[in-house]
Amino acid sequence: MTLVRAIFFLASILLVAGTSMAAKPTIDSASIDDLIKQAGTEIVTAPEKASDTLSRLAGLKENFTEAQKNRFFLLRAATLGFKGMHKERVELVQSVIEQIHEPLYKVRFLSQLSSGFTNLGEYEKALEAMNQSMLILPKLTNIEAKVDTLQAAINVLNSLHAYDEALVYADRMLALATASESSATHCLALGDQVEINFLRGERQRARAVLPDAIRVCDAANKNSYSLLLNTLACIDLIDSGNYLQGKGAAITLLQDFSKLNQSSDYGTQLQEALARAYLHTGNLEQAERYGLQAYQKAKAGNAIQLMEKTAETMASIKRAQGQYLNSLEYFETALVLKNRVLDDLLHKNLAFQRVKFDTQDKANQLNLLEQKNKILAVERELEKKNNQNLVLLIALVLVIVFVLGIWLMRALQQKNQFRQFSQTDGLTQAANRMHFISFANEAFKMRTGSVSVILFDMDLFKNINDTHGHGTGDWVLKAVSETVKTHLRKVDLFGRLGGEEFGICMPDSSQASALQLAERCRMAIAMIDTEPSGHIFSLSASFGVATVDGNGLSNFDETLEAADKALYRSKAEGRNCVNVFRQAS
Numbered sequence: 001m002t003l004v005r006a007i008f009f010l011a012s013i014l015l016v017a018g019t020s021m022a023a024k025p026t027i028d029s030a031s032i033d034d035l036i037k038q039a040g041t042e043i044v045t046a047p048e049k050a051s052d053t054l055s056r057l058a059g060l061k062e063n064f065t066e067a068q069k070n071r072f073f074l075l076r077a078a079t080l081g082f083k084g085m086h087k088e089r090v091e092l093v094q095s096v097i098e099q100i101h102e103p104l105y106k107v108r109f110l111s112q113l114s115s116g117f118t119n120l121g122e123y124e125k126a127l128e129a130m131n132q133s134m135l136i137l138p139k140l141t142n143i144e145a146k147v148d149t150l151q152a153a154i155n156v157l158n159s160l161h162a163y164d165e166a167l168v169y170a171d172r173m174l175a176l177a178t179a180s181e182s183s184a185t186h187c188l189a190l191g192d193q194v195e196i197n198f199l200r201g202e203r204q205r206a207r208a209v210l211p212d213a214i215r216v217c218d219a220a221n222k223n224s225y226s227l228l229l230n231t232l233a234c235i236d237l238i239d240s241g242n243y244l245q246g247k248g249a250a251i252t253l254l255q256d257f258s259k260l261n262q263s264s265d266y267g268t269q270l271q272e273a274l275a276r277a278y279l280h281t282g283n284l285e286q287a288e289r290y291g292l293q294a295y296q297k298a299k300a301g302n303a304i305q306l307m308e309k310t311a312e313t314m315a316s317i318k319r320a321q322g323q324y325l326n327s328l329e330y331f332e333t334a335l336v337l338k339n340r341v342l343d344d345l346l347h348k349n350l351a352f353q354r355v356k357f358d359t360q361d362k363a364n365q366l367n368l369l370e371q372k373n374k375i376l377a378v379e380r381e382l383e384k385k386n387n388q389n390l391v392l393l394i395a396l397v398l399v400i401v402f403v404l405g406i407w408l409m410r411a412l413q414q415k416n417q418f419r420q421f422s423q424t425d426g427l428t429q430a431a432n433r434m435h436f437i438s439f440a441n442e443a444f445k446m447r448t449g450s451v452s453v454i455l456f457d458m459d460l461f462k463n464i465n466d467t468h469g470h471g472t473g474d475w476v477l478k479a480v481s482e483t484v485k486t487h488l489r490k491v492d493l494f495g496r497l498g499g500e501e502f503g504i505c506m507p508d509s510s511q512a513s514a515l516q517l518a519e520r521c522r523m524a525i526a527m528i529d530t531e532p533s534g535h536i537f538s539l540s541a542s543f544g545v546a547t548v549d550g551n552g553l554s555n556f557d558e559t560l561e562a563a564d565k566a567l568y569r570s571k572a573e574g575r576n577c578v579n580v581f582r583q584a585s
Contacts, residue, residue, distance in 0.1 A: 422435070
């Protein structure tokens, strides 16, 4: 929760300004402390005034105590972050952090550093700063400083889509809140758990925590936190298809955002969800109004992921209005943005994996060194006592442990290989028919909203085999599979159902989302370069889409059959197109 984190972090800085204040031997020192407090308050309530106050403080630097100097630079770094001047923010922190030795301040400067590097896209440096702060965490006694350190780590990990690791730190924060009986920390920890579970696609877990999180934040008078949690709940309502209830809640929440923070990304997400709700309920004028507002805000804030999502929504709205040219423009914009998002995600994943590998490698080296030291100690003891029997016993134990370890490792490898072979198509590495049907049946049983099934069949595939040989045909199937996989969500399952026929199961997916995915896959298949196969020829596929919604479908078998009918309609209409199943009236 970006806004919550910023407010909480600044509130902690203010607490440091108030609680770590030394005795005031002179009036000048007291005045400086008052100005530092004032600047901290202004960053939260009136950021435009904070710069003036900090400029006044800059003229008094010669009179600063060590603690005042640290607080001053922290406030300057936070102000630069609020202004989006992250390069200057990082340079400022780097110029002073080597002189900071007090753990309470060291972690705060490291938090500013990791946040600045994250915003600059220098993810490895952000993770390194985060890891440094986590090493200092055990030395901290101030609970607010501990919370800041954990929250900064969660922010970095969320930005890198490392949600499992972020959830570990959220759990640690919750344990900290329980031990300290801090209602504010309890609110923040539960809020993080809700958001992280939504981000990682665990909607049921997020919903389970959400009521408690709102109750705790309301009881703690953390109105801004409650607003953001209610916003996540409202967006989830709309995503689940509860459009009427979601619309009412969204309008009220947007009014609250206008009073608190009109530029919040959460407000933009809420406007986009409201636009979709109006679209699905047929009010295209209001859908366009909120969709355009969300798109413009995302564009102004250079929020690429939000720009992509709002552009897709605007494409759907324009298509519903019959403005197909405008719809196509928004759709093309969304595709360009999606590629940028995917490139950035790849960059983040590589950075995270490199740092994770380096960290693990260092840990392994330390463990290895520790093990070597233990072995040396044992050897010295054995030499001292000249106990040959003990030497033999240790050697025997090591051999047994080694053999058992190898056996266990091979058993686990064989088990994993068997599971993979039993679920995977050997040629395309997609799910095989049995696993696809089992997964889809389970998804339909556990569904809380719409579930979509996409079937597609390669056009004139027999001609490829007959003309260029079965080896080329196999190459086509593998190339198509690799291409389609790049367009899927993490929760979607892609499977080969037989021959040149494939299927996609999309849990929690509307018909519109499934149609968009099918169109993207169709265009991507048509753009495959066949030259690496040794032959040049064109590829195309015909698609059928069916969704459990108002079309009279209730289970997977019916939906699969409906998608198959839509697929055959695509074949009948000339191939290389997408058809959506609709119940005949």
